[in-house]
Amino acid sequence: MPELPEVETIVRYLNNHIRGKRILDFIPIGKNNRLFRDHKHPDEIKRRVIDKKIERIDRVGKNILIKLSDGTCLALHLMMTGKIFINPEEKTRVHDRMKLEFSGNTHLVFNDIRKFGRCRIIETPGKLFRRDALSISFAEFAHGLQDRKLPIKSALLNQNIVAGIGNIYADEILWYAKIDPQRSAGALKKDEARRIFRMVHYVLSAAVRAGGTSSRNYQRPDGSEGAYYKIRKAYQRTGQPCFRCGTAIKRIIIGQRSTHFCPKCQLLQKTKDGKKTLVLDI
């Protein structure tokens, strides 16, 4: 499941392999191809990218932005099962949806099992995307949570509030921050929001260094696997002991998404005076 760290890993790889190259051909693959659903016809994209040079590749949230020589950009979103391969074997595989051919006999293939992915042209990138999880300020982050009733877990997954966090890292961030995922976002105290904000950076940058997480669908463009999954603290550790307190990690559903957390360290408990307080002394 490509989230910010996986997409960042891919974007770095693309900058090393296709930056500066010229696009010689754009080939949609297969019938009922939903990859280009933002355009009337894939030829629209083809016409726009052919013969353009790739200036560089950027990332905002989970979006891959391939900046072209004319100032426009080819935007890719991997959604759940999208993968990008550079220079794969000649033969087209089962779920290949699109191929780009570059100068220097280089190829990029967009492979996507479940057809949720997107490929579209964006005229004026920059204005469209904001609030990237690694660029957002604390003030902006706190403002996004302000007055919202939804659970903090759902808020972290909302790309309009903060872009780049998915289900894996949302659980990891809240485990590190010792925050109950069911807490209402708007009801968080400033120091709690601050703690979450810090952990957004801590977890995502650690995951980028690890080359992302390889659970189920994701693998790097060269086919290798990301290492974060091995060092995860909460995600898909249901029943296993919390690394802080030993309590079994619990799995619940929040906003239709499975959520893993420590019911002890991340719990708000009532003290004698009726105030709710976080258990930190473990």
Next chain:
DNA sequence: TGGAATGTTCGGCT
């Protein structure tokens, strides 16, 4: 064997 689970985003509904 089939129903549940997987997880991102969007659109429709309240």
Next chain:
DNA sequence: AAGCCGAACATTCC
């Protein structure tokens, strides 16, 4: 208008 819910789709697992 915020938030909830199903849909889009393919595969794996029990």
